[in-house]
Amino acid sequence: MVILGLDSSTSVTGWAFSENSKVLDAGFIDTKKFETTKEKTYHVVKILEKNKLIKQVQNINLEAALSGFAGGFTSQQVIITLARHNAVFAYIIEEHFKIKVNLLSVNTMRKQLFGKCRIKGVKSKEFVKLELEKLIPEVKNFSVLNKKGNWDEKNGDMYDGIVCSLYKIT
Numbered sequence: 001m002v003i004l005g006l007d008s009s010t011s012v013t014g015w016a017f018s019e020n021s022k023v024l025d026a027g028f029i030d031t032k033k034f035e036t037t038k039e040k041t042y043h044v045v046k047i048l049e050k051n052k053l054i055k056q057v058q059n060i061n062l063e064a065a066l067s068g069f070a071g072g073f074t075s076q077q078v079i080i081t082l083a084r085h086n087a088v089f090a091y092i093i094e095e096h097f098k099i100k101v102n103l104l105s106v107n108t109m110r111k112q113l114f115g116k117c118r119i120k121g122v123k124s125k126e127f128v129k130l131e132l133e134k135l136i137p138e139v140k141n142f143s144v145l146n147k148k149g150n151w152d153e154k155n156g157d158m159y160d161g162i163v164c165s166l167y168k169i170t
Helices: 037-049 052-056 076-097 106-114 124-135 137-142 155-166
Strands: 002-008 012-019 022-030 057-063 101-104
Touching: 002 037, 002 052, 002 076, 002 155, 012 037, 012 052, 012 155, 022 037, 022 137, 022 155, 037 076, 052 057, 057 076, 057 106, 057 155, 076 101, 101 106, 106 124, 106 155, 124 137, 124 155, 137 155
Parallel strands: 002 057, 057 101
Antiparallel strands: 002 012, 012 022
């Protein structure tokens, strides 16, 4: 069963296709230039439809929007904006592909995959990078370098998409 994992924010969507715990393809889609969530989502749909694996997808896992404050780094307004974005994004994706979208907690997915959801003192994106590359070293093959030749920060969203795609609904 091919699973599409998605991590969507207001500026970038990380995505990954996996089957039997193997990552088949992954990447990220920059959506900063679009104004509305509707425009952003239809841009993501347009890009995903170009991937031959989309026709094999039987399950879509979407990282749910934050539901609380992350150690004082996240404002209430950001949480509301992300929740609204995720609701519209999930609705359009489900209606377009006619596949139920599973909204899943980041902590639940990480615990299943890594056995823990965080390490004290380590930022969220860095934790996922460390743990995912330890578990599946070949995920590095999907990484993109920025214009300066450094690891592009948007890869972090792709890695979150990979975590979503590897989550097994029980």
